[in-house]
Amino acid sequence: MLSNMLGSKNMTEKDWNNLLDTALPDVEKEMEASPFDTKLSFNMADDARKVINGKLNIKDFHKKYHSKLMREFGEEVGQDFASGADDDSTATDGVKWGMVIDLRKCVGCDTCTVSCKAENRTPPGISYNVVLEQEIGDFPNVAKVNLPRPCMQCEKPSCVQVCPTRATFKLDNGIVTIDNDRCIGCRYCIVACPYGARSFDFGESYEDEMLGYNDVTSPEYGIERGERKPGKTPIGTVRKCNFCLHRLERGEEPACVETCVGDARFFGDLNDPNSTVSKLSKSPRAFRLKSDLGNGPNVIYLK
Amino acid sequence: MATTAVAAPKVKVKEKQSKRFKLWIGFLLLLFFAGGYFIVERLVQGLPVTNLSSITPWGAWIAFYIFFVGLSAGSFLLSTLIYVFGMMEYERIGRMALFTAIVCMIVALTFVLMDLGRPERMLNAIIYWNVTSPLAWEVHFYLVYIALLTTELYIAMREDLVRLAGTPSLKGKIAKWLTFKNSPINESTKKRDHKWMKILGTIGIPLAILGVHGGTGTIFAVVQARPSWNTGLFPVIFVVSAMVSGTALLLAMYIIKKKATRQKIDHGMVVSLAKMMVAFLFIDLGLQFYEYLVGVYGLEHHHLEGLGTMMGSAYSWSFWGVQMFLGAAIPTFLVFYKKTSKNVNALLTAAILIVIGIIGVSFNIVVPAQIVPLFEGFPAGDYFPTFNEWMVSIGIAAMGLLIYTFGEQLLPIEEIQSPEKSEG
Known part of the structure; x- marks a missing residue:
C-alpha cells in the first residue's frame, strides 16, 4: 500500500504531513489530559519559538508569562521563573570555553603539538601549542616535567589591550581571536603576551618537504582562504591558537584535546558548574600560569 | 639697501660651496639608493629578510624608531626654550630645531612602516582606533604633533618668507606660494606671530613630553x-x-x-x-x-x-x-x-x-x-640585525638627511640676516 503511494509520486507535502499525523498522538488531546492550562502551553511554546528566532526579547517573554505562571504553578516554580527575569548578567548564560590540562597525565609525547600543526597547517616556526620540558631536582632525585602551552584565552588578555587596530578581540564564548584581514602586523601583541602564545607569520612554507602544503590554508575562524601564497593573508600578520574554533563550530573538540594520548586534556564550558572542566578547575590541584599578572587564564593546570 | 648688500657676498660664498654641496648630495643619494634597493627587497619579500622572530619580534627598526622620535621630541623641546621660555641666546638654532623635529618624525614613521608586517594596512590604526592601546594613541599623537610642528615652523619662517617672496629664485617662488598675497610685516603681525609661537610651543610641550615621547615610552612601560x-x-x-x-x-x-x-x-x-x-x-x-x-x-x-x-x-x-x-x-x-x-x-x-x-x-x-x-624551558631570543636591516636603516636615515638638506635649500630655515640688521 505504502509502496504504491510512493510509486505514484502524487504525494504532496500535505499528504506526507497527514500521514505523519495519523501516526502521532493528537497534541491538543494529550495536553488536555494534563492538569495544566492547555492554551497557556501553546502560547508559551509559540512565543518561545519567537525568542529563539530573535523576534522576541527573553525579558518580555518573562514579563508576559510571569503572573500566569505564578497562578498556574504556584510559588515554587513561578519564583524561579521570576528571578530569571530580573537577572541582568546575561553574559554568564553563554558558553565560556575552557581547558584543563592534567600535568600528571601528560607524558610529554608532543602529540598535541603535532596534531595542532596538522589541523591548523601552521607554517615553519609557528606552533600554536608547544610542550615545554624541564628537568627538575638534583641527581638522583630528578624528574622530568612537561608543560603543554596552548593559548590561555585569558579573561583579560594583554594582547587585546595593546592591539592598535582592535584586530584581536575576545569572543562571547571566551576565545581570543584575530581578524587577520585587519591586523597590520605590528607585533605589539606578541611582545605583550606573557605566555608567548602568539606568532608572526613570516610567510615560510613546508612546500619543499611536503607536496601540496601551499594548496590549502586552514579555515581558521571558519574562513576559507584557499591557496597559501606570498602577500596573501594570513602572511604578514599574527597568528595564535583559537581552541580550534572551526572544529568547535561543528561540534568537535580542539585537535590537541582529541588526540592527547594520556587523556590529559579536558575541554568544556567553564560557565556550566556541572561540566568536567568546571569541576576540575575547583580541584585543590588546580593552578593557573602566572596568575599574579591578572590576565585570568582560561587554561587551568592540575599539578 | 641692506638686503642686497648682505646677499651679494653670500652668492660668492655659495659658489665656493656648491662643489662641496654637490658632493654631499651625491653621497646622500648614493646611500639612499643603496638603501632603497634593500627597502624594495624588504617590501617584496616581507620580513624574512630580517633576523626577527616570534620570540624577538621587535628589532633594529623599532630601536631606530624610538631613537628618531626621541631626537624629534628633544629638538622640539629645545626650540621651546627659545620660543616659550625666551632664551633668545639660542635663537640661531630655533627653526633648525623645528625643522629637524619634523624630519625626524618622518624618518621615525618610515621606520615603523618598514617594520609592519602589512605596511599597506597602516591606516587601520587610525580607522579602528583601539583606545586601550598606547600604540594607537601614539599614531594619533604623532600626526597632531607633526601638524603642530609644521604650523610653528611656518610662523617662525613667515617674515623671511615674505621678504623672499619678491626674489626671482626658486626659493622666492616657493615663498610666494607659501605666503599668499597679503602678508605684511609690521609691529602688529610681529606681535601676533610671537604670541602664536608661544601658544603653539606651550601646547607642544605637554604634547611632546606626555604624548609623543613619554607616550612612546608608555608603549614599552605598559x-x-x-x-x-x-x-x-x-x-x-x-x-x-x-x-x-x-x-x-x-x-x-x-x-x-x-x-x-x-x-x-x-x-x-x-x-x-x-x-x-x-x-x-x-x-x-x-x-x-x-x-x-x-x-x-x-x-x-x-x-x-x-x-x-x-x-x-x-x-x-x-x-x-x-x-x-x-x-x-x-x-x-x-x-x-x-x-x-x-x-x-x-x-x-x-x-x-x-x-x-x-x-x-x-x-x-x-x-x-x-x-x-x-x-x-622556552627558547631564549637571539637577535642581531641582518645586512638588509642595516642597509634599510641607512637608506631611511639618508632619506631624512636629503629631506633636511633640500628643505634648507628651499625654505628660509637659516635666518637670512640677524634681526638687528634688518631693522637698522
Whole structure:
C-alpha cells in the first residue's frame, strides 16, 4: 500500500504531513489530559519559538508569562521563573570555553603539538601549542616535567589591550581571536603576551618537504582562504591558537584535546558548574600560569 | 639697501660651496639608493629578510624608531626654550630645531612602516582606533604633533618668507606660494606671530613630553610581560633621553653646518649648549641608576635576567661600550676637561658620541628585554640585525638627511640676516 503511494509520486507535502499525523498522538488531546492550562502551553511554546528566532526579547517573554505562571504553578516554580527575569548578567548564560590540562597525565609525547600543526597547517616556526620540558631536582632525585602551552584565552588578555587596530578581540564564548584581514602586523601583541602564545607569520612554507602544503590554508575562524601564497593573508600578520574554533563550530573538540594520548586534556564550558572542566578547575590541584599578572587564564593546570 | 648688500657676498660664498654641496648630495643619494634597493627587497619579500622572530619580534627598526622620535621630541623641546621660555641666546638654532623635529618624525614613521608586517594596512590604526592601546594613541599623537610642528615652523619662517617672496629664485617662488598675497610685516603681525609661537610651543610641550615621547615610552612601560620595561620611571627616562639626544644632535648639526659653509660659529652658544647637553645626560644617568637599582633590589627572577642580559651577556658590549663609555663617559670628560671644554671640535665629538650613545640606549631598551625567555624551558631570543636591516636603516636615515638638506635649500630655515640688521 505504502509502496504504491510512493510509486505514484502524487504525494504532496500535505499528504506526507497527514500521514505523519495519523501516526502521532493528537497534541491538543494529550495536553488536555494534563492538569495544566492547555492554551497557556501553546502560547508559551509559540512565543518561545519567537525568542529563539530573535523576534522576541527573553525579558518580555518573562514579563508576559510571569503572573500566569505564578497562578498556574504556584510559588515554587513561578519564583524561579521570576528571578530569571530580573537577572541582568546575561553574559554568564553563554558558553565560556575552557581547558584543563592534567600535568600528571601528560607524558610529554608532543602529540598535541603535532596534531595542532596538522589541523591548523601552521607554517615553519609557528606552533600554536608547544610542550615545554624541564628537568627538575638534583641527581638522583630528578624528574622530568612537561608543560603543554596552548593559548590561555585569558579573561583579560594583554594582547587585546595593546592591539592598535582592535584586530584581536575576545569572543562571547571566551576565545581570543584575530581578524587577520585587519591586523597590520605590528607585533605589539606578541611582545605583550606573557605566555608567548602568539606568532608572526613570516610567510615560510613546508612546500619543499611536503607536496601540496601551499594548496590549502586552514579555515581558521571558519574562513576559507584557499591557496597559501606570498602577500596573501594570513602572511604578514599574527597568528595564535583559537581552541580550534572551526572544529568547535561543528561540534568537535580542539585537535590537541582529541588526540592527547594520556587523556590529559579536558575541554568544556567553564560557565556550566556541572561540566568536567568546571569541576576540575575547583580541584585543590588546580593552578593557573602566572596568575599574579591578572590576565585570568582560561587554561587551568592540575599539578 | 641692506638686503642686497648682505646677499651679494653670500652668492660668492655659495659658489665656493656648491662643489662641496654637490658632493654631499651625491653621497646622500648614493646611500639612499643603496638603501632603497634593500627597502624594495624588504617590501617584496616581507620580513624574512630580517633576523626577527616570534620570540624577538621587535628589532633594529623599532630601536631606530624610538631613537628618531626621541631626537624629534628633544629638538622640539629645545626650540621651546627659545620660543616659550625666551632664551633668545639660542635663537640661531630655533627653526633648525623645528625643522629637524619634523624630519625626524618622518624618518621615525618610515621606520615603523618598514617594520609592519602589512605596511599597506597602516591606516587601520587610525580607522579602528583601539583606545586601550598606547600604540594607537601614539599614531594619533604623532600626526597632531607633526601638524603642530609644521604650523610653528611656518610662523617662525613667515617674515623671511615674505621678504623672499619678491626674489626671482626658486626659493622666492616657493615663498610666494607659501605666503599668499597679503602678508605684511609690521609691529602688529610681529606681535601676533610671537604670541602664536608661544601658544603653539606651550601646547607642544605637554604634547611632546606626555604624548609623543613619554607616550612612546608608555608603549614599552605598559607591557607587564617584560618586567625590565614595566616600570613607572620608564617613560620619564624616554623623555630625558630625548632631551639629551635632541640637544646633542642640534649642537652637532649647528657646528657641522657652520664648518661646511665656513661661517662664523657662535662660540658662546656652543659651549653653553654643550653644558646643557651634559646636564641632561646626568639626569638621564641618575634616573637609569634608580631604575636598575630598584630592579635588582626586587630580586624578581625575570627582571634580574633582563638586566643581566643587558649588562652581563653577549649583548653587554652595547650597554657598557656604546651606552656608557662612548655615550656617557667620553662626552662628559670632553665637556669638563679644561683643555677640551672650550674646543669646538672636541665638543662636536662629544655631541656626536652622545647621539651614538642614545642609539645604543634605544637598542638596549628594545632587544635585551626580548631575549629573556618568558618561561623556564622556552627558547631564549637571539637577535642581531641582518645586512638588509642595516642597509634599510641607512637608506631611511639618508632619506631624512636629503629631506633636511633640500628643505634648507628651499625654505628660509637659516635666518637670512640677524634681526638687528634688518631693522637698522
